[in-house]
Amino acid sequence: MITYVRNTQPTDTNIISLINLKNFLKVDTTDDDTLIQALLSTARAYVEDYTGVLCNSGTVTFYAESFKAFRFSAGPVTTLGDVAYKTDSTTYTALATTYIGVSFNSIPQRIEFYSPPTPYANTLERVKVRTTAGYNEAAVPDPLVQAMRLLVGHWYEQRTQVIVGTITAQIPLGIHALLNPYRIL
Numbered sequence: 001m002i003t004y005v006r007n008t009q010p011t012d013t014n015i016i017s018l019i020n021l022k023n024f025l026k027v028d029t030t031d032d033d034t035l036i037q038a039l040l041s042t043a044r045a046y047v048e049d050y051t052g053v054l055c056n057s058g059t060v061t062f063y064a065e066s067f068k069a070f071r072f073s074a075g076p077v078t079t080l081g082d083v084a085y086k087t088d089s090t091t092y093t094a095l096a097t098t099y100i101g102v103s104f105n106s107i108p109q110r111i112e113f114y115s116p117p118t119p120y121a122n123t124l125e126r127v128k129v130r131t132t133a134g135y136n137e138a139a140v141p142d143p144l145v146q147a148m149r150l151l152v153g154h155w156y157e158q159r160t161q162v163i164v165g166t167i168t169a170q171i172p173l174g175i176h177a178l179l180n181p182y183r184i185l
Contacts (some may be wrong), residue, residue, distance in 0.1 A: 018036060100114070
């Protein structure tokens with residue numbers, strides 16, 4: 001399993017503007033601006049967690065237990081930084097670039113390691129890959145942006161978890177139809 005840590009915290013200000021969201025929600029006042037902005041942050045987090053697509057570019061460090069089948073669990077990865085492996089329980093040693101082949105065009109994106117050394121076995125996070133990953137905020141694909149709008153709209157209108165006295169149904173071809181093509185599995 002490959003895990004990751006975002007070293008750069010995401011922001012939401014340039015993905016969808018507050019004015020754009022308020023127009024979508026048909027909100028004319030400033031009373032709920034803070035709430036709408038908070039809902040956008042939550043919608044972005046949902047989209048990223050569901051798809052693995054990062055909506056903000058920044059430094060992301062990926063960790064794995066071995067060099068085998070290294071597929072990035074989030075992306076898109078735009079640049080590869082350094083690759084290191086553990087030689088004892090705490091020390092990382094850089095891996096020479098001659099051992100690395102990168103595929104930025106495949107989904108999921110991946111790294112192939114050629115004759116890599118054996119990392120220290122009695123620890124976790126044996127292999128560390130530092131990258132730049134995520135979309136520039138202005139380049140987030142439109143279906144992901146629309147899914148965020150739909151989520152914000154839903155949460156803005158339904159502020160409680162349970163609706164009493166109403167028949168409810170999920171909208172066919174809704175949010176998941178927009179997100180599924182972008183999932184990194």
